[in-house]
Amino acid sequence: MSTPPEPALSAIMGERRRLINLAYRLLGSLADAEDVVQETYVRWYALAPEQQRAIRSPGGWLTTVAGRICLDVLGSARARRERYVGEWLPEPLPDSAEWAGTPADPADRVTLDESVGMAFLVLLESMTPAERVVFVLHDVFRYPFADVAEIVGRTPAACRQLAVSARRRVREQRPPVTPPGRHAAVVRDFKQAWQAKDIGALVQLLDPNAVATSDGGGLVSALPVPLHGGEPIARFLAGLVAGAPELSLLERTVNGRPGLVVQVHDTVEAVLALDVEDDRITRVWAVRNPEKLRPWAAG
Secondary structure, eight states: OOOOOOOOHHHHHTTHHHHHHHHHHHHSOHHHHHHHHHHHHHHHHTSOHHHHHHOSOHHHHHHHHHHHHHHHHHHHHHHHHHHSSSOOOOOOOBOGGGSTTOTTSGGGGSOOSGGGOHHHHHHHHTSOHHHHHHHIIIIITOOOHHHHHHHHTSOHHHHHHHHHHHHHHHHHHOOOOOOHHHHHHHHHHHHHHHHTTOHHHHHHHEEEEEEEEEEOTTTSOOOSSOEESHHHHHHHHHHHHHHOTTEEEEEEEETTEEEEEEEETTEEEEEEEEEEETTEEEEEEEEOOGGGOGGGTTO
16 A cells, blocks of 8 residues: 655645735734744644644644644733833834845735734734634634634634624724725825925824824834824924934835835834825824834845
8 A cells, every 4th residue: 555645845835925924914923923934834844754644734734733823922922012112013014026125025925905904903902812813714814613713722603702702893993994096195195294394284184183103112212102183293203304304204015005114324214004094194103113124124
């Protein structure tokens, strides 16, 4: 009787992109997603050849292992976030097509859609680890509850209830999505007003109840708490430009939506994701933590 062949290396490694997509949405960190996928493959290759051949669906096995590792990481991340200096924001993703010389960057393997939008990832942070894993696996990646249950160690019925509570959070908190063209136009007007230090124009572009949040991770200066109100945000931004004449603003895709990159002497100092509703900016998400800006450094 012939021995079944070992799973083809190309088929196993072909799962990497999907696993990166999954882990990034679960963790909000490209670096952590890379670590999870690396650990997943380490566990696969730790199996004996006969164990690998006995696995009917290597892709399903890899997904199960990656999902369980992510669940563990999410549990420990809550404690780390409590010690984090200032506000924590997800790691922003560039569109590698806009950055010369970065085709091998891990971000190139993340499919950009609404489920990686900054506001959506922040919303996922409000969920429990189990809610987040169930919601992402079932509602975003369309895994059946039976498979999700095996990953999170709950019954399918329990997973359905977790999905219901997660969807309720999404319905209550998810901002409306502005068409990309209109979103880009508002961002462009915002950039021009900011460069001109035109406080009046900035106020007109910012919702009166707008909120600005920045993440410096204790490594660089950042707002210690979110800044509320269109006019205070406008004055703060105008002051930044006035105090740094060498500052430049670039229109770039941030997590699949039009955003801005702040550079000083060709060094990326911040990446801004912007929520737009009714032609006004409602949220400014500014990531300044240099550890989260590494995928942007080649720009």
